[in-house]
Amino acid sequence: MKTPIRSLLRCTMLASWFVLCAAQAAGYETAQTLSSLPKPFAATDFTLQGEDGKTYRLSDYRGKVVVLNFWATWCPPCRYEMPSMERAHKKVRGEKIVLLAINVGESEDKVFEFTGQYPVTFPLLLDTEGAIIKKYPVIGLPTTFVIDPRGIVTHRAIGSREWDDEQLLAPLRKLLEP
């Protein structure tokens, strides 16, 4: 005799298993790796308007670690990692680590619409002409660079990550050590 609770539990476990299998099959699972660049390079400075109407200049963040993400709303892996970037942003509040996400080629309206589904509180910058992405060695979206407090690009990740994972936050914090 099945109890309702047991049935519910079984359904929940089945649903969880299905979601896990679906995620793995679709390639959602990500390894939490952040590769250090064999040849670090100076980050190209830029000034971009944010979706919030403010103006952002990269060099204003000198002295901090910058996680610089290139993305688009139509790119599935870009969407997958947005919530973890928001969690990371909240987790490192008060530390000298900032996240900037540069949207490539889309309008302010499109990005605003996106934030309805994926609410984020870190800056979303608008590279509407695709001019800034050309100044960085990006070949596919999403690509994320880590810039050290001196303005040197030291790490890169291609594809989505769980940015609030301690495995990824540890190397960022290490860059802040004297």
Place this chain on the structure above:
Amino acid sequence: MMRNHFSSICPGCLIAVFRPVTLAAVMVSLAVPAVAVINTGTDAEAELPYWEVVEHGVSLRLVQRLPDQTRGFFQARGFSIADSELIAQSCVFQTVFKNVAPPSDPGVIEYNLDEWVVHAAGAQFRMKTREVWQKEWTARNAPKDAQLAFEWGLIPTRQTYRPGDYNWGLSMFNLAFGAPFDLDVVWRHGGVRHGARLKGVVCAPDSHVSPTVQ
């Protein structure tokens, strides 16, 4: 005879992009091992067929993409109906290429789509890459924002992945709806060349679902 070879290729595609494979590419195809294990099935998210190889640090999956999905996606990015149709008729797959080597493995994965060979209807071709499409969009005067989305939406022509890195992107084979083909893929893991043949891949049919009668 040549006409027969191209019989399953989409109309209007018999242009320079389907240039004959060079001797080097033929040598690549001869070097492809026949023992690769190819997984096939239905992709859980897309609910469409996929073909996959997982070997030597690489996971590569091609998932069919319905022409209507492609039409809708590119019209929403600013392409005209005619340009979206051109893309939809190009046998489009969602492609996921990943470096699945363990983080302890220092070897990077590299590939170049110009080394990959498509075998269809007795002929051999290369894939239609970003660079080839770019010339076409310039000639067709496609809107800049649409071109930008197209460029970044395609799987990169050449890429280097460290452990954990991956890309999603569209790949295009310029074959007719429902056409079968084999694909020789080549990559390097830590500088060592590997290859696999994805056999019996099939382009998505141009099916239209009728509204359900209530």
